[in-house]
Amino acid sequence: MTNWKVPLADIDLDAEDLRAVVDVVRSKWLSMGPVTVEFEQCFADYIGVKHAFAVVNCTAALHLAHVALGVGAGDTIICPSLTFVATANAIRYTGAMPVFADITSADDLNLSPDDIEAKIDASTKGICVVHYGGYPCDMDRIMSIARRHHLYVVEDVAHAPGAACWVTLPPSTSSTGDGVVKKCGSIGDIGCFSFFANKNMTTGEGGMLTTDSDAIADRIRRLRSHGMTSLTWDRERGHSFSYDVTDTGYNYRMDEMRAALGLVQLRKLAANNQRRAEVVNIYREQLAAVAGIATPFGGHEGVSTYHLFPILLQDDHLRPAFMQFMKDRGIQTSIHYPPIHHFSYYRALMPDTQLARTEQIARRLVTLPLSPMMQKHHIDHVIESLKLWRMKAL
Ligand SMILES: *Cc1c(COP(=O)(O)O)cnc(C)c1O
Numbered sequence: 001m002t003n004w005k006v007p008l009a010d011i012d013l014d015a016e017d018l019r020a021v022v023d024v025v026r027s028k029w030l031s032m033g034p035v036t037v038e039f040e041q042c043f044a045d046y047i048g049v050k051h052a053f054a055v056v057n058c059t060a061a062l063h064l065a066h067v068a069l070g071v072g073a074g075d076t077i078i079c080p081s082l083t084f085v086a087t088a089n090a091i092r093y094t095g096a097m098p099v100f101a102d103i104t105s106a107d108d109l110n111l112s113p114d115d116i117e118a119k120i121d122a123s124t125k126g127i128c129v130v131h132y133g134g135y136p137c138d139m140d141r142i143m144s145i146a147r148r149h150h151l152y153v154v155e156d157v158a159h160a161p162g163a164a165c166w167v168t169l170p171p172s173t174s175s176t177g178d179g180v181v182k183k184c185g186s187i188g189d190i191g192c193f194s195f196f197a198n199k200n201m202t203t204g205e206g207g208m209l210t211t212d213s214d215a216i217a218d219r220i221r222r223l224r225s226h227g228m229t230s231l232t233w234d235r236e237r238g239h240s241f242s243y244d245v246t247d248t249g250y251n252y253r254m255d256e257m258r259a260a261l262g263l264v265q266l267r268k269l270a271a272n273n274q275r276r277a278e279v280v281n282i283y284r285e286q287l288a289a290v291a292g293i294a295t296p297f298g299g300h301e302g303v304s305t306y307h308l309f310p311i312l313l314q315d316d317h318l319r320p321a322f323m324q325f326m327k328d329r330g331i332q333t334s335i336h337y338p339p340i341h342h343f344s345y346y347r348a349l350m351p352d353t354q355l356a357r358t359e360q361i362a363r364r365l366v367t368l369p370l371s372p373m374m375q376k377h378h379i380d381h382v383i384e385s386l387k388l389w390r391m392k393a394l
Contacts, residue, residue: 006330010373027256032256035259040053050213050217053208058207059207061209065192067093068220071095071126074095074123076124077098078120080129080130080132082109087156102357106360107297110135113141127154131159134200136302138165139187154188154191159199162183164303186212201265204258223252273372276372280306287386311367323366334367335362
Protein backbone atom coordinates (compact mmCIF):
# COMPACT_ATOMS: atom_id res chain seq x y z
CA MET A 1 0.00 0.00 0.00
CA THR A 2 2.54 2.60 1.13
CA ASN A 3 6.14 2.51 2.24
CA TRP A 4 5.38 3.10 5.91
CA LYS A 5 7.14 0.66 8.24
CA VAL A 6 4.27 1.29 10.65
CA PRO A 7 1.16 2.80 9.04
CA LEU A 8 -1.29 4.81 11.17
CA ALA A 9 -4.10 2.32 10.46
CA ASP A 10 -4.45 -1.01 8.68
CA ILE A 11 -7.38 -3.21 7.66
CA ASP A 12 -8.08 -6.89 8.36
CA LEU A 13 -9.08 -8.06 4.86
CA ASP A 14 -8.79 -11.70 3.82
CA ALA A 15 -10.15 -14.30 1.39
CA GLU A 16 -13.47 -14.37 3.21
CA ASP A 17 -14.09 -10.64 2.60
CA LEU A 18 -13.18 -11.10 -1.05
CA ARG A 19 -15.45 -14.13 -1.49
CA ALA A 20 -18.43 -12.31 0.06
CA VAL A 21 -18.13 -9.45 -2.43
CA VAL A 22 -17.56 -11.75 -5.40
CA ASP A 23 -20.64 -13.81 -4.48
CA VAL A 24 -22.81 -10.68 -4.53
CA VAL A 25 -21.44 -9.57 -7.88
CA ARG A 26 -22.17 -13.04 -9.29
CA SER A 27 -25.76 -12.85 -7.98
CA LYS A 28 -26.36 -9.73 -10.14
CA TRP A 29 -28.49 -8.03 -7.45
CA LEU A 30 -26.19 -5.15 -6.57
CA SER A 31 -28.39 -2.44 -5.05
CA MET A 32 -29.98 -2.67 -1.59
CA GLY A 33 -31.52 -6.11 -1.10
CA PRO A 34 -31.29 -9.31 0.98
CA VAL A 35 -27.62 -8.99 1.95
CA THR A 36 -28.15 -5.44 3.23
CA VAL A 37 -31.20 -6.60 5.20
CA GLU A 38 -29.09 -9.35 6.79
CA PHE A 39 -26.27 -6.89 7.57
CA GLU A 40 -28.76 -4.52 9.22
CA GLN A 41 -30.28 -7.32 11.34
CA CYS A 42 -26.89 -8.60 12.48
CA PHE A 43 -25.72 -5.07 13.29
CA ALA A 44 -28.91 -4.25 15.22
CA ASP A 45 -28.49 -7.48 17.24
CA TYR A 46 -24.83 -6.70 17.95
CA ILE A 47 -25.53 -3.16 19.18
CA GLY A 48 -28.71 -4.20 21.01
CA VAL A 49 -31.27 -2.01 19.21
CA LYS A 50 -34.51 -2.71 17.32
CA HIS A 51 -33.59 -0.96 14.07
CA ALA A 52 -30.45 -0.49 11.99
CA PHE A 53 -30.26 1.26 8.60
CA ALA A 54 -27.27 0.79 6.31
CA VAL A 55 -26.31 4.03 4.57
CA VAL A 56 -23.63 5.41 2.25
CA ASN A 57 -21.51 6.84 5.08
CA CYS A 58 -21.64 8.13 8.64
CA THR A 59 -22.02 11.74 7.48
CA ALA A 60 -25.28 10.76 5.74
CA ALA A 61 -26.38 8.90 8.89
CA LEU A 62 -25.76 12.04 10.96
CA HIS A 63 -27.67 14.17 8.44
CA LEU A 64 -30.65 11.76 8.47
CA ALA A 65 -30.55 11.71 12.27
CA HIS A 66 -30.87 15.48 12.61
CA VAL A 67 -33.56 15.66 9.89
CA ALA A 68 -35.56 12.83 11.47
CA LEU A 69 -35.37 14.51 14.88
CA GLY A 70 -36.81 17.64 13.30
CA VAL A 71 -34.23 20.43 13.57
CA GLY A 72 -33.81 23.33 11.21
CA ALA A 73 -32.83 27.00 10.94
CA GLY A 74 -32.95 28.76 14.31
CA ASP A 75 -32.16 25.59 16.27
CA THR A 76 -28.81 24.71 17.85
CA ILE A 77 -27.18 21.37 18.62
CA ILE A 78 -24.37 21.04 21.17
CA CYS A 79 -21.38 19.00 19.96
CA PRO A 80 -17.61 18.80 20.45
CA SER A 81 -15.08 20.77 18.40
CA LEU A 82 -12.39 18.09 18.93
CA THR A 83 -13.86 15.72 16.32
CA PHE A 84 -13.99 15.14 12.58
CA VAL A 85 -15.64 18.06 10.78
CA ALA A 86 -18.55 15.86 9.57
CA THR A 87 -20.02 15.94 13.10
CA ALA A 88 -20.66 19.68 12.70
CA ASN A 89 -21.26 19.79 8.93
CA ALA A 90 -24.17 17.35 9.25
CA ILE A 91 -25.86 19.78 11.66
CA ARG A 92 -25.35 22.65 9.21
CA TYR A 93 -27.02 20.64 6.37
CA THR A 94 -30.34 21.10 8.21
CA GLY A 95 -29.88 24.86 8.65
CA ALA A 96 -29.32 24.40 12.39
CA MET A 97 -26.14 25.67 14.09
CA PRO A 98 -23.63 23.63 16.06
CA VAL A 99 -22.66 25.05 19.45
CA PHE A 100 -19.30 23.67 20.48
CA ALA A 101 -18.75 22.49 24.05
CA ASP A 102 -15.33 21.90 25.63
CA ILE A 103 -13.60 18.62 26.44
CA THR A 104 -13.46 17.39 30.04
CA SER A 105 -9.69 17.42 30.72
CA ALA A 106 -6.24 16.52 29.39
CA ASP A 107 -6.98 12.94 30.40
CA ASP A 108 -10.63 12.75 29.23
CA LEU A 109 -10.89 14.21 25.72
CA ASN A 110 -14.65 13.60 25.56
CA LEU A 111 -17.35 16.27 25.89
CA SER A 112 -17.62 17.79 29.36
CA PRO A 113 -21.14 17.23 30.76
CA ASP A 114 -20.71 20.45 32.79
CA ASP A 115 -19.92 22.47 29.68
CA ILE A 116 -22.82 20.87 27.79
CA GLU A 117 -25.13 22.04 30.54
CA ALA A 118 -23.57 25.53 30.56
CA LYS A 119 -24.20 25.90 26.80
CA ILE A 120 -27.91 24.99 26.88
CA ASP A 121 -30.32 27.83 26.06
CA ALA A 122 -33.78 28.30 24.52
CA SER A 123 -32.50 27.45 21.00
CA THR A 124 -30.93 24.12 22.02
CA LYS A 125 -32.73 21.13 20.50
CA GLY A 126 -30.21 18.34 20.96
CA ILE A 127 -26.76 17.08 21.81
CA CYS A 128 -24.47 15.19 19.43
CA VAL A 129 -21.82 13.31 21.39
CA VAL A 130 -18.70 11.71 19.89
CA HIS A 131 -17.06 8.76 21.63
CA TYR A 132 -13.54 10.02 20.97
CA GLY A 133 -11.04 7.34 19.96
CA GLY A 134 -13.51 4.62 20.98
CA TYR A 135 -13.82 5.74 24.63
CA PRO A 136 -17.49 6.18 25.64
CA CYS A 137 -18.58 9.61 26.82
CA ASP A 138 -20.09 9.97 30.29
CA MET A 139 -23.46 8.90 28.86
CA ASP A 140 -25.04 8.49 32.28
CA ARG A 141 -24.69 12.18 33.06
CA ILE A 142 -25.29 13.33 29.48
CA MET A 143 -28.57 11.39 29.20
CA SER A 144 -29.72 12.77 32.53
CA ILE A 145 -28.97 16.34 31.39
CA ALA A 146 -30.79 15.67 28.09
CA ARG A 147 -33.86 14.31 29.89
CA ARG A 148 -33.95 17.25 32.27
CA HIS A 149 -33.84 19.77 29.39
CA HIS A 150 -35.97 17.74 26.91
CA LEU A 151 -33.15 17.47 24.36
CA TYR A 152 -32.54 14.66 21.92
CA VAL A 153 -29.20 12.84 21.85
CA VAL A 154 -27.44 11.67 18.70
CA GLU A 155 -24.36 9.50 19.21
CA ASP A 156 -21.58 9.83 16.63
CA VAL A 157 -20.24 6.29 17.06
CA ALA A 158 -17.77 6.46 14.14
CA HIS A 159 -14.91 5.41 16.46
CA ALA A 160 -16.77 3.10 18.74
CA PRO A 161 -18.60 0.07 17.24
CA GLY A 162 -18.65 -2.35 20.17
CA ALA A 163 -17.84 0.18 22.91
CA ALA A 164 -20.11 0.15 25.97
CA CYS A 165 -20.75 1.94 29.23
CA TRP A 166 -22.89 1.84 32.32
CA VAL A 167 -26.06 3.92 32.32
CA THR A 168 -28.74 4.35 34.95
CA LEU A 169 -32.15 3.25 33.71
CA PRO A 170 -34.47 6.22 33.09
CA PRO A 171 -36.98 6.91 35.89
CA SER A 172 -39.81 5.76 33.57
CA THR A 173 -38.47 2.18 33.52
CA SER A 174 -36.96 1.89 37.01
CA SER A 175 -37.71 3.59 40.28
CA THR A 176 -34.68 2.15 42.05
CA GLY A 177 -31.90 3.77 40.07
CA ASP A 178 -30.80 0.45 38.60
CA GLY A 179 -28.33 0.51 35.74
CA VAL A 180 -27.25 -1.55 32.78
CA VAL A 181 -24.21 -1.77 30.52
CA LYS A 182 -25.29 -0.61 27.07
CA LYS A 183 -23.40 -0.44 23.81
CA CYS A 184 -22.66 2.97 22.35
CA GLY A 185 -25.22 3.72 19.65
CA SER A 186 -28.05 2.22 21.75
CA ILE A 187 -28.08 4.88 24.47
CA GLY A 188 -29.13 8.11 22.74
CA ASP A 189 -32.11 8.49 20.38
CA ILE A 190 -29.98 7.62 17.33
CA GLY A 191 -26.49 6.15 16.81
CA CYS A 192 -24.41 6.87 13.68
CA PHE A 193 -21.58 4.53 12.68
CA SER A 194 -18.87 4.83 10.01
CA PHE A 195 -17.36 2.05 7.91
CA PHE A 196 -14.80 4.30 6.19
CA ALA A 197 -11.55 2.55 5.31
CA ASN A 198 -9.65 3.60 8.45
CA LYS A 199 -12.36 2.74 11.00
CA ASN A 200 -12.57 -0.39 13.23
CA MET A 201 -14.67 -2.19 10.62
CA THR A 202 -14.93 -1.08 7.01
CA THR A 203 -16.93 -1.34 3.81
CA GLY A 204 -14.77 1.24 1.98
CA GLU A 205 -17.39 3.95 2.27
CA GLY A 206 -20.38 3.08 4.41
CA GLY A 207 -22.30 3.76 7.57
CA MET A 208 -25.14 2.59 9.80
CA LEU A 209 -27.87 4.37 11.72
CA THR A 210 -29.31 2.67 14.81
CA THR A 211 -32.40 3.44 16.88
CA ASP A 212 -34.82 1.78 19.28
CA SER A 213 -37.71 4.03 18.32
CA ASP A 214 -40.28 2.69 15.81
CA ALA A 215 -41.38 6.24 14.96
CA ILE A 216 -37.84 7.39 14.18
CA ALA A 217 -37.24 4.18 12.21
CA ASP A 218 -40.28 4.87 10.00
CA ARG A 219 -38.99 8.35 9.20
CA ILE A 220 -35.43 7.13 8.52
CA ARG A 221 -36.62 4.31 6.23
CA ARG A 222 -38.32 6.82 3.93
CA LEU A 223 -35.79 9.65 4.20
CA ARG A 224 -33.00 7.26 3.21
CA SER A 225 -34.78 6.36 -0.02
CA HIS A 226 -36.17 9.48 -1.80
CA GLY A 227 -39.05 9.87 0.66
CA MET A 228 -40.67 6.84 -1.00
CA THR A 229 -43.06 4.53 0.84
CA SER A 230 -41.70 1.31 -0.70
CA LEU A 231 -38.34 0.03 -1.96
CA THR A 232 -37.35 -1.44 -5.33
CA TRP A 233 -36.54 -4.60 -3.36
CA ASP A 234 -40.07 -4.80 -1.92
CA ARG A 235 -41.58 -4.32 -5.38
CA GLU A 236 -39.28 -7.00 -6.81
CA ARG A 237 -40.59 -9.39 -4.18
CA GLY A 238 -44.17 -8.51 -5.14
CA HIS A 239 -44.86 -6.75 -1.85
CA SER A 240 -46.15 -3.64 -3.59
CA PHE A 241 -46.65 -2.30 -7.10
CA SER A 242 -46.60 1.41 -6.49
CA TYR A 243 -45.42 3.99 -4.01
CA ASP A 244 -46.11 7.42 -2.65
CA VAL A 245 -43.57 10.15 -1.83
CA THR A 246 -44.12 11.80 1.53
CA ASP A 247 -40.96 13.91 1.95
CA THR A 248 -38.01 15.43 0.10
CA GLY A 249 -35.99 12.32 0.88
CA TYR A 250 -32.44 11.47 -0.11
CA ASN A 251 -30.68 8.55 -1.73
CA TYR A 252 -28.42 7.43 1.11
CA ARG A 253 -28.75 3.65 0.60
CA MET A 254 -25.87 1.22 0.95
CA ASP A 255 -25.27 -1.36 -1.81
CA GLU A 256 -25.01 -5.16 -1.60
CA MET A 257 -21.24 -5.36 -2.21
CA ARG A 258 -20.60 -3.14 0.81
CA ALA A 259 -23.18 -4.96 2.94
CA ALA A 260 -21.51 -8.31 2.11
CA LEU A 261 -18.14 -6.90 3.17
CA GLY A 262 -19.75 -5.39 6.26
CA LEU A 263 -21.15 -8.77 7.37
CA VAL A 264 -17.70 -10.36 7.28
CA GLN A 265 -16.10 -7.34 8.96
CA LEU A 266 -18.75 -7.40 11.71
CA ARG A 267 -17.95 -11.06 12.42
CA LYS A 268 -14.29 -10.15 12.93
CA LEU A 269 -14.94 -6.94 14.88
CA ALA A 270 -14.87 -8.23 18.47
CA ALA A 271 -11.60 -10.11 17.96
CA ASN A 272 -10.03 -7.12 16.23
CA ASN A 273 -11.17 -4.74 18.98
CA GLN A 274 -9.60 -7.15 21.48
CA ARG A 275 -6.34 -7.11 19.51
CA ARG A 276 -6.42 -3.28 19.58
CA ALA A 277 -6.82 -3.44 23.36
CA GLU A 278 -3.71 -5.60 23.61
CA VAL A 279 -1.68 -3.15 21.52
CA VAL A 280 -2.85 -0.23 23.66
CA ASN A 281 -1.95 -2.12 26.86
CA ILE A 282 1.60 -2.58 25.61
CA TYR A 283 1.79 1.09 24.56
CA ARG A 284 0.59 2.25 27.97
CA GLU A 285 2.96 -0.03 29.90
CA GLN A 286 5.97 1.01 27.85
CA LEU A 287 5.14 4.71 27.71
CA ALA A 288 4.66 5.00 31.47
CA ALA A 289 8.47 5.14 31.63
CA VAL A 290 8.87 7.85 28.98
CA ALA A 291 8.92 11.30 30.57
CA GLY A 292 7.14 14.16 28.85
CA ILE A 293 4.57 12.04 27.03
CA ALA A 294 1.10 11.69 28.52
CA THR A 295 -1.41 9.05 27.40
CA PRO A 296 -5.04 10.23 27.80
CA PHE A 297 -7.87 7.93 28.94
CA GLY A 298 -5.53 5.94 31.24
CA GLY A 299 -8.21 5.63 33.93
CA HIS A 300 -11.22 5.33 31.62
CA GLU A 301 -13.86 2.96 32.99
CA GLY A 302 -16.06 2.10 29.99
CA VAL A 303 -15.47 -0.60 27.37
CA SER A 304 -13.38 1.06 24.64
CA THR A 305 -12.90 0.04 21.01
CA TYR A 306 -9.42 1.62 20.93
CA HIS A 307 -9.90 3.31 17.58
CA LEU A 308 -7.14 5.88 18.18
CA PHE A 309 -4.09 6.04 20.41
CA PRO A 310 -3.54 9.73 21.11
CA ILE A 311 -0.56 11.01 23.09
CA LEU A 312 0.01 14.47 24.54
CA LEU A 313 3.39 16.15 24.14
CA GLN A 314 4.63 18.46 26.87
CA ASP A 315 4.88 21.47 24.58
CA ASP A 316 3.04 22.26 21.39
CA HIS A 317 6.17 23.66 19.68
CA LEU A 318 7.72 20.15 19.78
CA ARG A 319 5.01 18.64 17.57
CA PRO A 320 6.21 19.36 14.00
CA ALA A 321 9.74 18.07 14.71
CA PHE A 322 8.34 15.05 16.54
CA MET A 323 6.06 14.06 13.68
CA GLN A 324 8.91 14.55 11.19
CA PHE A 325 11.24 12.44 13.35
CA MET A 326 8.68 9.60 13.42
CA LYS A 327 8.10 9.94 9.66
CA ASP A 328 11.85 9.62 9.01
CA ARG A 329 11.73 6.35 10.92
CA GLY A 330 8.85 5.08 8.77
CA ILE A 331 6.15 5.71 11.37
CA GLN A 332 2.96 7.43 10.25
CA THR A 333 1.37 9.74 12.82
CA SER A 334 -1.60 12.10 12.62
CA ILE A 335 -3.54 14.74 14.53
CA HIS A 336 -7.04 14.00 15.84
CA TYR A 337 -8.20 16.68 15.52
CA PRO A 338 -7.59 20.24 14.45
CA PRO A 339 -10.54 21.81 16.36
CA ILE A 340 -13.50 22.48 14.06
CA HIS A 341 -14.01 26.04 15.35
CA HIS A 342 -10.56 26.97 13.98
CA PHE A 343 -11.44 26.10 10.36
CA SER A 344 -12.13 29.17 8.14
CA TYR A 345 -15.78 28.27 7.50
CA TYR A 346 -16.61 27.87 11.20
CA ARG A 347 -14.46 30.85 12.25
CA ALA A 348 -16.51 33.04 9.92
CA LEU A 349 -19.77 31.46 11.10
CA MET A 350 -19.08 31.74 14.83
CA PRO A 351 -16.05 33.98 15.42
CA ASP A 352 -16.62 34.21 19.19
CA THR A 353 -16.23 30.51 20.01
CA GLN A 354 -13.60 29.91 22.67
CA LEU A 355 -12.85 26.53 24.21
CA ALA A 356 -9.92 26.84 26.61
CA ARG A 357 -9.23 23.14 27.18
CA THR A 358 -9.84 22.02 23.58
CA GLU A 359 -7.46 24.72 22.27
CA GLN A 360 -4.79 23.97 24.86
CA ILE A 361 -4.86 20.19 24.34
CA ALA A 362 -5.36 20.05 20.56
CA ARG A 363 -2.03 21.82 19.97
CA ARG A 364 -0.16 19.05 21.82
CA LEU A 365 -2.03 15.99 20.48
CA VAL A 366 -0.40 13.40 18.22
CA THR A 367 -2.00 10.08 17.20
CA LEU A 368 0.29 7.03 17.10
CA PRO A 369 -0.25 4.01 14.82
CA LEU A 370 -2.91 1.59 16.02
CA SER A 371 -4.52 -1.35 14.24
CA PRO A 372 -5.36 -5.00 14.93
CA MET A 373 -2.72 -5.90 12.31
CA MET A 374 0.16 -4.48 14.38
CA GLN A 375 2.80 -7.05 15.36
CA LYS A 376 5.15 -6.95 18.32
CA HIS A 377 8.00 -5.61 16.17
CA HIS A 378 5.81 -2.72 14.94
CA ILE A 379 4.97 -1.70 18.50
CA ASP A 380 8.62 -2.08 19.56
CA HIS A 381 9.75 0.15 16.70
CA VAL A 382 7.30 2.89 17.72
CA ILE A 383 8.31 2.69 21.40
CA GLU A 384 12.04 2.66 20.61
CA SER A 385 11.59 5.67 18.35
CA LEU A 386 9.71 7.56 21.06
CA LYS A 387 12.48 6.85 23.56
CA LEU A 388 15.12 7.93 21.08
CA TRP A 389 13.26 11.16 20.37
CA ARG A 390 13.01 11.88 24.10
CA MET A 391 16.78 11.47 24.51
CA LYS A 392 17.45 13.82 21.60
CA ALA A 393 14.84 16.36 22.70
CA LEU A 394 16.19 16.59 26.25
C1 LIG B 1 -14.98 9.22 10.14
C2 LIG B 1 -15.86 10.05 10.99
C3 LIG B 1 -17.07 10.58 10.52
C4 LIG B 1 -17.50 10.49 9.09
O1 LIG B 1 -17.65 9.21 8.66
P1 LIG B 1 -17.86 8.92 7.09
O2 LIG B 1 -18.35 7.51 7.08
O3 LIG B 1 -16.53 9.08 6.43
O4 LIG B 1 -18.87 9.88 6.59
C5 LIG B 1 -17.89 11.27 11.41
N1 LIG B 1 -17.51 11.46 12.68
C6 LIG B 1 -16.34 11.01 13.15
C7 LIG B 1 -15.99 11.25 14.60
C8 LIG B 1 -15.47 10.31 12.33
O5 LIG B 1 -14.29 9.88 12.80
